[in-house]
Amino acid sequence: MVRISSLPFRLLALEYGADIVFSEELIDYRLIQCVRIENDLLNTIDFVVPGEDRPMLQIHKNREKDRLIVQLGTADGQRALNAARLVENDVAGIDINMGCPKKFSIQGGMGSALLDHPDKVKQILETLVNNLSIPVSCKIRCLPTIEATLSLIRIIATTGVHSITIHGRTRDERNNDQCRETFIQTIVQQCPSNVVIIANGGSTNMSSYSDIEKFRSRCGPAHGVMLCQAAMWNPSIFRSNGLLPLQDVAKRFLQISLEYDNMLPNIKYVLQRMYGVLDNEDQFYEKMLSTETEGQIYALFNMKNEYEQSPIEERQLWRDKVRNRLVNISNKQSENNIIEKSAKFIRSEYTSTMTPKSILNAYCIQAHIDKPVYHTEELKPQRIFRSVIDFKGQHYSTTTWEKSKQLAEQGSAIVCLQSIGIDPVRAKYGINYIKACLSTENKL
Ligand SMILES: Cc1cc2nc3c(=O)[nH]c(=O)nc-3n(C[C@H](O)[C@H](O)[C@H](O)COP(=O)(O)O)c2cc1C
Numbered sequence: 001m002v003r004i005s006s007l008p009f010r011l012l013a014l015e016y017g018a019d020i021v022f023s024e025e026l027i028d029y030r031l032i033q034c035v036r037i038e039n040d041l042l043n044t045i046d047f048v049v050p051g052e053d054r055p056m057l058q059i060h061k062n063r064e065k066d067r068l069i070v071q072l073g074t075a076d077g078q079r080a081l082n083a084a085r086l087v088e089n090d091v092a093g094i095d096i097n098m099g100c101p102k103k104f105s106i107q108g109g110m111g112s113a114l115l116d117h118p119d120k121v122k123q124i125l126e127t128l129v130n131n132l133s134i135p136v137s138c139k140i141r142c143l144p145t146i147e148a149t150l151s152l153i154r155i156i157a158t159t160g161v162h163s164i165t166i167h168g169r170t171r172d173e174r175n176n177d178q179c180r181e182t183f184i185q186t187i188v189q190q191c192p193s194n195v196v197i198i199a200n201g202g203s204t205n206m207s208s209y210s211d212i213e214k215f216r217s218r219c220g221p222a223h224g225v226m227l228c229q230a231a232m233w234n235p236s237i238f239r240s241n242g243l244l245p246l247q248d249v250a251k252r253f254l255q256i257s258l259e260y261d262n263m264l265p266n267i268k269y270v271l272q273r274m275y276g277v278l279d280n281e282d283q284f285y286e287k288m289l290s291t292e293t294e295g296q297i298y299a300l301f302n303m304k305n306e307y308e309q310s311p312i313e314e315r316q317l318w319r320d321k322v323r324n325r326l327v328n329i330s331n332k333q334s335e336n337n338i339i340e341k342s343a344k345f346i347r348s349e350y351t352s353t354m355t356p357k358s359i360l361n362a363y364c365i366q367a368h369i370d371k372p373v374y375h376t377e378e379l380k381p382q383r384i385f386r387s388v389i390d391f392k393g394q395h396y397s398t399t400t401w402e403k404s405k406q407l408a409e410q411g412s413a414i415v416c417l418q419s420i421g422i423d424p425v426r427a428k429y430g431i432n433y434i435k436a437c438l439s440t441e442n443k444l
Pocket residue numbers: 001002004023024025071097099100139167175200201202203204226227228229230
């Protein structure tokens with residue numbers, strides 16, 4: 001679950017009785033950029049993009065190796081394999097998300113866009129199954145008819161995957177539409193017996209452990225059930241001996257968050273999703289939203305002492321140590337005198353005519369100097385790009401790789417503009433800002 005399935009939340013679900021847990025969907029080309037760091041203080045393995053503060057993925061060394069499935073978003077078998085290899089020795093399996101209906105996924109040919117391309121589905125899954133030492137699985141949505149869904153399932157079953165999770169809704173249906181339990185039931189009955197079928201989509205009718213078993217039975221019975229929202233609302237639903245009060249669950253989540261250095265944005269997001277569906281006594285929800293520090297949120301749950309007694313300084317030292325190590329890695333990459341910064345081109349921040357590249361060109365015209373030269377490199381197996389700009393004898397680039405040549409060049413143009421004192425987002429409003437920057441530069 002995106003932004004929910006952080007390490008503390010997954011450990012909580014395991015503690016309450018979940019058999020296996022999934023990471024949030026990680027996009028393959030982002031995971032490839034990570035450096036793997038063994039975190040001795042927390043007993044975790046952290047995957048961090050150089051230049052970013054928070055790990056993209058944190059895995060518990062002992063408690064998750066045989067329990068965690070890392071889910072990838074991908075549109076390409078080789079790129080998925082390169083991402084999967086990075087985590088292969090630390091996790092129990094790799095899952096491919098073929099159900100996400102979000103615009104970002106569809107535009108990138110990922111998630112439910114794959115459902116229209118069985119050849120691509122086969123290529124991705126076979127590449128992973130044939131080259132990884134751990135089980136591979138995928139998660140799909142229903143197609144509009146049972147026949148079409150079964151036909152896709154049969155193709156997937158030939159690839160050698162261990163299991164298929166079926167979300168019982170089509171790409172155009174939402175969580176308030178009814179889950180197609182009969183589709184899942186038919187699939188369980190007719191799918192080749194070598195594949196494990198996991199039913200998904202039943203949360204809206206679940207409020208206790210026994211409801212999970214009832215959903216499983218209605219779906220076949222399926223071999224297993226994947227829970228999303230019901231677990232997000234109260235992860236103690238995995239307890240066979242009863243749901244716990246949410247306040248106790250939230251406190252346990254906060255304790256684990258202290259142990260594993262979870263940061264405020266994730267803590268708040270998870271708690272908001274838990275409390276968002278409850279009666280809001282004493283405006284507790286608003287009070288939670290208004291907290292601005294970790295200390296304040298722990299105080300709200302009467303856990304001030306636990307927070308203050310936790311090794312805050314030790315954790316900060318570790319964060320600094322990791323950051324320094326990553327800075328060293330970045331510096332090593334810039335041996336040939338390239339100015340490198342973390343920068344990302346976000347399309348919506350610019351107009352169609354004023355992008356970082358065109359702003360840099362406009363600057364050159366105003367300054368009567370040669371336009372920059374872009375040297376863009378593709379890292380072949382991963383299909384990711386990095387661009388180095390040669391501008392007035394100096395080289396500029398981003399610290400990270402991008403999924404297209406265009407994004408890489410725009411990113412390095414941002415680094416170049418920022419380094420010469422031009423704010424690219426302001427410059428999009430017109431040439432006068434660029435002229436003003438130039439005249440200041442000439443006066444200096
Ligand atoms: C907050 C949220 C995050 C989600 N993140 C993911 C994800 O990362 N990967 C995925 O395959 N599905 C994701 N989903 C979809 C769910 O896994 C699931 O298919 C859907 O909610 C239906 O199952 P449920 O009835 O148990 O909630 C997410 C859903 C929600 C509400």
